[in-house]
Amino acid sequence: MDCSVVVNPSSVPSQPSFPSSSVISLNDPSHTRNLVGSTVASAQLLQDLDGHSRTFFIFPDLAVRTEGQFTLRFIFTSLLSGSNSRDTSADCHVFSESFEVYSAKKFPGMTDSTDLSRCFADQGIKIPIRKKGGSK
Structure with a gap:
């Protein structure tokens, strides 16, 4: 099931409270792409906070459009260069971890960038970084 596409709740007919007074839509519910931005990333060999080389996958512009609690599933595949096969399987x-997406009205404000994000930016990864104290 593709969870990057969700049903738009406003397009789903509601249960009538009084059967004779409601209109039921005959249209199928509309679907909305829920994930926007790049959903594919290549492996990056970077230094972690302790200076050890590690492999990271970075999604700098990935966003969720719908308010709510979400968990992302990341699927790792190996794409061999020079291979004639178009079939890839999930390795x-x-x-x-679960995270919350807020509506504009409920958004509590930006937090400082993490130390790991700053570490990646210092190594040339183009990601938005907020200065300590919340100013940009």
Whole structure:
């Protein structure tokens, strides 16, 4: 099931409270692409906070359009160059920690960038970084 596409709740007919007074839509519910930005990333060999070389996958512009609680599933595949096969299979997958997406009215404000984000930016990764104290 493709979870990057969600049903737009406003397009789903609601249950009538009084059957004779409601209109039911005969249209199928509309679908909305929920993930925007680049959903594919190549491996990057970078230094972690302790100076050790590690492999990271960075999604600098990935965003979720819908308010709510979400968990992302990342699927890792190996794409061999020079291979004539277009078939790829998932080598493994991992789930992110749960996170919340807020509406504009409920958004609590930006937090400072993490130390790991700053470490990546110092190595030339183009990601938005906020200065300590919340100013840009």
